[in-house]
Amino acid sequence: LVYLSTQGHAYTLVLMVTSTAIGGTLQYGFNLAIMNAPTVFIQNFVNETFLERWGIQLGVYELTLIWTFIVSSFSLGGFIGALIAGPMSVRFGRKKTMLLNNVFLLSSSLLALLSRTAKSFEMIIISRFLVGINAGISMNVQPMYFGESAPKHLRGAVSLSSAVFTSFGLVLGQVVSLKELLGSEPCWQYLLASNAIPGFIQLLTLPWFPESPRYLLIDCGDKEACLMALQRLRGCEVQREELDEILQEQNETKGERAKQPWELFTDRSVRWQLITVAVLSSAMQLCGNDSIYFYASYVFQEAGISAGQIQYMAIGTGMCEFTACILCNLLIERLGRRLMLMGGYVLMTGWAIVFTVALSLEVWMPYLSMTCIFTYILSFGMGPAGVTGILPTEIFNQTSRPAAYMTAGSLMWLNLFIIGMIFPFLYCFVPFGAVCLLTALYIQMVLPETKGKTLSMITKEFYRLNYRGQRALVHSKHVILSGI
Numbered sequence: 332l333v334y335l336s337t338q339g340h341a342y343t344l345v346l347m348v349t350s351t352a353i354g355g356t357l358q359y360g361f362n363l364a365i366m367n368a369p370t371v372f373i374q375n376f377v378n379e380t381f382l383e384r385w386g387i388q389l390g391v392y393e394l395t396l397i398w399t400f401i402v403s404s405f406s407l408g409g410f411i412g413a414l415i416a417g418p419m420s421v422r423f424g425r426k427k428t429m430l431l432n433n434v435f436l437l438s439s440s441l442l443a444l445l446s447r448t449a450k451s452f453e454m455i456i457i458s459r460f461l462v463g464i465n466a467g468i469s470m471n472v473q474p475m476y477f478g479e480s481a482p483k484h485l486r487g488a489v490s491l492s493s494a495v496f497t498s499f500g501l502v503l504g505q506v507v508s509l510k511e512l513l514g515s516e517p518c519w520q521y522l523l524a525s526n527a528i529p530g531f532i533q534l535l536t537l538p539w540f541p542e543s544p545r546y547l548l549i550d551c552g553d554k555e556a557c558l559m560a561l562q563r564l565r566g567c568e569v570q571r572e573e574l575d576e577i578l579q580e581q582n583e584t585k586g587e588r589a590k591q592p593w594e595l596f597t598d599r600s601v602r603w604q605l606i607t608v609a610v611l612s613s614a615m616q617l618c619g620n621d622s623i624y625f626y627a628s629y630v631f632q633e634a635g636i637s638a639g640q641i642q643y644m645a646i647g648t649g650m651c652e653f654t655a656c657i658l659c660n661l662l663i664e665r666l667g668r669r670l671m672l673m674g675g676y677v678l679m680t681g682w683a684i685v686f687t688v689a690l691s692l693e694v695w696m697p698y699l700s701m702t703c704i705f706t707y708i709l710s711f712g713m714g715p716a717g718v719t720g721i722l723p724t725e726i727f728n729q730t731s732r733p734a735a736y737m738t739a740g741s742l743m744w745l746n747l748f749i750i751g752m753i754f755p756f757l758y759c760f761v762p763f764g765a766v767c768l769l770t771a772l773y774i775q776m777v778l779p780e781t782k783g784k785t786l787s788m789i790t791k792e793f794y795r796l797n798y799r800g801q802r803a804l805v806h807s808k809h810v811i812l813s814g815i
Contacts (some may be wrong), residue, residue: 344480350532360501419431426543442454495717583728604735618766726793
């Protein structure tokens with residue numbers, strides 16, 4: 332946001348980004364963080380509920396199983412949210428989808444708030460599932476909305492603000508979860524319901540901002556509304572070059588309806604774009620960054636930090652990613668997407684190896700592991716955390732973009748669920764390091780730089796990959812015919 336304001340652009344764009352993100356991707360980070368502090372309190376609540384209902388005292392295994400259901404319901408909800416985000420964004424538009432998304436959020440908050448009074452842990456499971464749907468929709472629609480509303484030379488910085496607000500939500504959730512605030516036994520239901528406040532802020536502010544200009548022109552065919560939206564977002568007269576670019580995309584997609592994900596799988600013209608989005612979205616979770624957060628408390632405990640101080644140290648992990656995302660926001664339009672992504676994964680590969688070595692050393696393990704935690708998260712925030720969400724906006728056209736985000740979001744949430752299930756059985760970070768290394772190699776070999784380029788320019792670069800074999804065949808025929 333600081334970067335945007337220094338570029339002399341209208342405050343309307345800055346305020347629109349803030350309003351959307353507060354009720355959008357901020358919720359993802361916030362709802363990840365607030366489940367750590369009340370773990371023991373909710374488990375005790377589940378045990379008491381079973382004892383009161385059926386006179387059964389749950390064992391450690393049964394209690395852990397129910398807690399796994401409560402936690403994993405967030406990921407399953409996110410998966411469903413990612414699947415319905417595309418159709419909703421096409422039918423209702425980007426802005427209205429974000430507003431309608433608050434229905435899931437507020438329903439979730441109400442269930443969480445009443446769960447203790449109703450003595451129902453099932454309400455917590457449903458609550459987490461609903462807030463997962465909310466996060467799944469916002470994680471897909473918000474970057475799309477930002478990417479379509481920003482000018483070309485600020486597209487990366489505006490889209491990356493989604494990651495900045497995600498990391499800010501993480502820190503905010505960790506702060507609200509402090510035992511001095513809502514992280515105590517009497518207040519855990521209020522902690523789970525506190526996510527309603529950002530939702531109310533969005534409902535009060537977002538209706539005052541315009542819809543995505545590209546959606547208005549290309550999907551709705553309303554050129555006048557598109558021009559008005561552009562004027563409000565730019566704070567000046569619309570540049571002819573920018574309007575021509577949108578009109579060119581409209582002409583290229585004229586008569587085409589919004590595509591479904593399965594249609595992308597059979598469309599050769601977007602084959603490598605789809606593979607790229609699938610690889611990078613999966614790597615976002617398979618790199619193990621979220622698992623690092625879960626491991627942090629144990630490392631701090633092993634380092635000799637008292638139990639009362641661990642919660643404050645954990646805030647440092649969130650601050651690491653928040654700081655890194657802000658730096659990435661400032662650098663992305665200078666260094667480009669490709670370098671930020673590849674550099675982030677290369678650094679993460681190195682720190683994963685060091686972390687694995689640290690786990691095998693008894694004396695230096697706590698201190699070296701703490702260092703690895705912070706540097707791994709910093710490396711993740713400097714590239715993969717923010718840049719990955721930008722790419723579907725930049726490499727797909729208007730008719731393919733919602734389906735591309737559906738595919739990317741579904742894979743991200745599915746892999747989050749998988750990594751959450753298998754992490755307890757991993758005793759080193761070699762698999763995470765391997766994922767990071769392979770992803771860096773893929774970026775080096777396949778992904779073109781997209782900074783400052785139009786969709787047509789990017790599409791031409793992917794054309795060489797999508798039709799490589801066909802071009803070689805045409806060239807061979809040409810040589811044969813020339814010989815004849």
